[in-house]
Amino acid sequence: MLSFDQLFKTYADGTRALSAITLDVRQGEIVALLGGSGCGKTTLLRLVAGLDRPSAGAIRLDGEVIAEPRADVGVIFQEPRLFPWLGVAENVGFGLSHLSRFEREGLVTNALVRVGLGGYEKRWPRELSGGQQQRVAIARALVTRPKLLLMDEPFSALDATTRASLHGHLLALWQESRPTVVMVTHDVEEAVTLADRIVVMQPKPGRIFDELDNPLARPRDRLSPAFEAAKREALRALDRSLRDEAPRQEKAAETAGMWW
């Protein structure tokens, strides 16, 4: 389980990027962080990844405080961030150097097939389209079977079709090993498609504004009225967060202890 306990982050220049973040994420849950620009989503994710240190408070994964990157946490960045000097297969197998070559190749081939890139092992990253590169990055993060997967707007640079098919890939992969997932997104539809819970954030200082449970069962039909309703609810929460209103009454009582 992943838990945030009164987490603060103030940058050296005085920017209060995060303030009193308290949140519990269950094992195997998919949580989407939704919110306007500059509300601290990336900052939060970097703290979980161990790439930055919080100013106060702590993040615990299964009781252990996260202070540096962990082997059982996978990260997918907004850009693919592939190593241009490594082929596709070596990129995917980058975190598997402790395994024998044989084992590694097996896992890499399998991971590439799962993101729809079987047969691309020998390509260079530059020979791939943006969407293909991002799929390689997904394969690279998932091939180590992380317990916790962090994604910072992983699909934001992609077109709608590619994005939808990657959602499918991601969910299929998630169903295999059920990692806990924390993902940042700007896209309400993406959040409703993927997440069990949507956490809406607000800027200055970055804080949690509202939490929405997603009642939809999987697989989710984007065209169903229930999906539309869930999307509308999330949009409304996002709108209110941007207009700086109070969250819905009943929710406010529930989450009160969490953010003030």
Added chain:
Amino acid sequence: MSVLDIEAAAEQLVARPATGRPRYGLAIAGFVLPVLLAIIWEVLVASGIANGRLMPPPSVVGRTLWQLSASGELLTHAGATLWRVGAGFGLGALAGTLFGAVTGALPFARSLLDPTLQALRAIPSIAWVPLFILWLGIFEASKVALIAVGVFFPVYLGVAAAIQGIDRKIVEVGRVFRLSRLAMVRRVLLPAILPSWITSLRAGLGLGFMFVVAAEIMGASEGLGYLLVDGQQLGRPDTIIAAIISFAVLGKLADGLLVAITRPFLTWQDTARDKL
């Protein structure tokens, strides 16, 4: 999902276009002008329209080149020059890489060393010659030192800039995978600076050849630069041109060798260039 599969299948069906073919044609095109000029000059001199005394025609230069190589002289001179360039390049490249790495990686070392090195760089390297001769004598050591100085600066600047220019984002991926300090250097930092390093080595090698000429003109008993001076003193422009051609060929060969040795490490870049 099916969309992706079709896309993948389609991409594999498309054969890679054969690049490179038209380039050979273009490379040959580059020979047209010099060959044409050479032929014209040859004809002009042969027909007596032009006097070939100061600018000997290709046939005379060719004969001189042939005589020099048949007698083994050319080999001796080229060997001496190559040895000097090799030694100077080795020393200069090594020092440039080390200093570049240190100042690129450690801000403290940068503020300590870089201003001094930049100031030294402002000195035209040939100006060192009298000092080097005083310090190291007129034989090999002063020549090698001059070449090393010439090679040092481009390599130093290239390596330092490459290290500072390493993409922080890609280093972060290394951190996410918990690379040790050593593994980070070996698996991320070194490959990341390799292209600029090789470029700076090539620039350094070019300067090495420039400075070997200077060093050998200043006083040597062998070497292609000596051949230049010898040709001047004996009034033999054909010898001078033969030496110039030998310099060009040696320089080109050395650069080609460097490129060939390093090519396997840069295939990932070549593919990018082919695609553009």
